[in-house]
Amino acid sequence: MTTPDSASSPRYSRIAGTGSFLPPRRLTNATLAAELAAQGVETSDDWIVERTGIRARHFVDAGVNASDLAVQAARHAIEAAGCAATDIDLIIVATSTPDMVFPSTACIVQHKLGVAGCPAFDLQAVCSGFVYALTVADSMIRTGAANRALVIGAEVFSRILDFKDRTTCVLFGDGAGAVVLEASATPGILASDLHADGKHVGILCVPGTVSGGQVLGDPLLKMDGQAVFKLAVGVLEQAARATLEKAGRTDADIDWLIPHQANIRIMQGTAKRLKLPLEKLVVTVDQHGNTSAASIPLALDSAVRSGKIRRGDTLMLEGVGGGFTWGAVLLDF
Template sequence: MTTSDQNFSQPSSSPSSTPAAPLYSRVIGTGSFLPPKRLSNVELAAQLAADGVETSDEWIVERTGIRARHFAEAGATASDLALPAALAAIEAAGIAASEIDLIIVATSTPDMIFPSTACLLQQKLGIAGGAAFDVQAVCSGFVYALTVADAMIRTGSARKALVVGAEVFSRILDFKDRTTCVLFGDGAGAVVLSASETPGILATELHADGRHSGILCVPGSVSGGRVTGDPLLKMDGQAVFKLAVGVLEKVARSVLDKAGRSDAEIDWLIPHQANIRIMHGTAKKLKLPLDKLIVTVDQHGNTSAASIPLALDVAVRDGRIKPGDTVMLEGVGGGFTWGAVLLDL
């Protein structure tokens, strides 16, 4: 993607006036990256038909709103996708990579068991010294990671954080299961979060309920050099849908209450891009017109932890989201996890 002219940076303070422990954090740059290989529903249906799996563009669009997705090339890793997204966010922020003192990568498809994808991304950026770690909350991962980065900046543990969602879900899909393999895509999105004396992130909230861990999972692991269990994605779509609509409204209203804001003050809603029906349902419950809903699921599919920062970057770069706008981010994911972040850009 092209570099954004948008810069959300606030005027920097002189060293003598910098508070010892910053009170707030702000997003000062966004970036994203999609693998070059774009696969339309028609193209995917043709590939699946060759293996005896029947689906169609009409079937997929009607149930999900998805029309296309991007798949990474063979051998490409989450950190490979994260790198150009991170560089775009750093450039948009108008800072040097060396100023980053915290990297958090939200991913369910890490490069390897360890070290973390964040450490591998740090190495690719050519920087060292700051904390780097991964967060695993599946499709809620970016909201979780942003919340952690905000807390670390507020306590003075970091001043400039790179927060990335990066996924290669195409590696864990069962292409014999048409109910799941048509839903997901690969990609990465990133933001740079900076310490600020002006409020940026206004309120956050995170939740999980492990009782529902079985409705969306990849029930496999590695033991003795072999994969044990099933390393492919499993989902109970109806159960996920039922839980998602309810928790998204509740967590959004809770975050609004914390921030002392009303739903009428939301300029843009960016939910996790999973299913257009869930997204429309959430907007309606918040009494928001659909033209305030940022939608990329039609072209990206569900990119899990990457979907929110991807959608944010798209809307920043096309000019819809501007400095001063109030944005609600929210996601649900396997675990079952969910959360929301309200911020002023």
């Protein structure tokens, strides 16, 4: 960690290491289609690929929770950063599928990592969660509230899917991704831009809650796919351009675009609006499906470990999700 020399020196945050974890159970479209057919729901590999670009996803087994995935991703990120879990002084977990109502999944992760004392909390912005969490961690490091943060996106969306609704159940998967964000004298995270508009709550939601030991409402995911699509491409471009302007950069400075992995058409549409060749688009949606808050850090770690992303590259991360939330982060890796 290259920290500022004095209290008066500029203070920034940089990603020191990345990590990810996918549960072992992998379902191809053909496998999922066969399982759905047994329940009277018809779909096919061609139907799914044509509309989404998804070919496979991973589901957890019974008894495996978001914290279990998060811990594995965190350990990989900590190892890549060359530090120890005890060096972490802030833990933020972005998730919409926590282990419990409370305590936070972050506190559970903290305990499983064998550390204690540092602040740990969850952040709920659905598929934009990792972008939100990274921005919060960057702000805390810049102000001196933390020196080394563990930022995780972890989801078990298979637990909240309606497997009678072929328009949604084929889209999502489980997984976790993480980064270690460190204080640095050299800029890493350059700028971010976050937004939300609650009037769109109904187009993507899980309209259920727990009260008196009973589930009130519907505890399964509901989505108006066309409405989400129409909003997503436009707001993602706006957030990306606002972030570039804040950083004093242009489209041409982006080496890699890492969007939320929801739908290949949304992702490609955003890249085209930013005048980026599709070769600069990091794509894992075909193998992971939509893993909500985990999708960006999963894609980031995949590209880093494959050698595609290298130190010094400029990355644009962007997400859009239920809420309706959206945002972008520009960083020098």
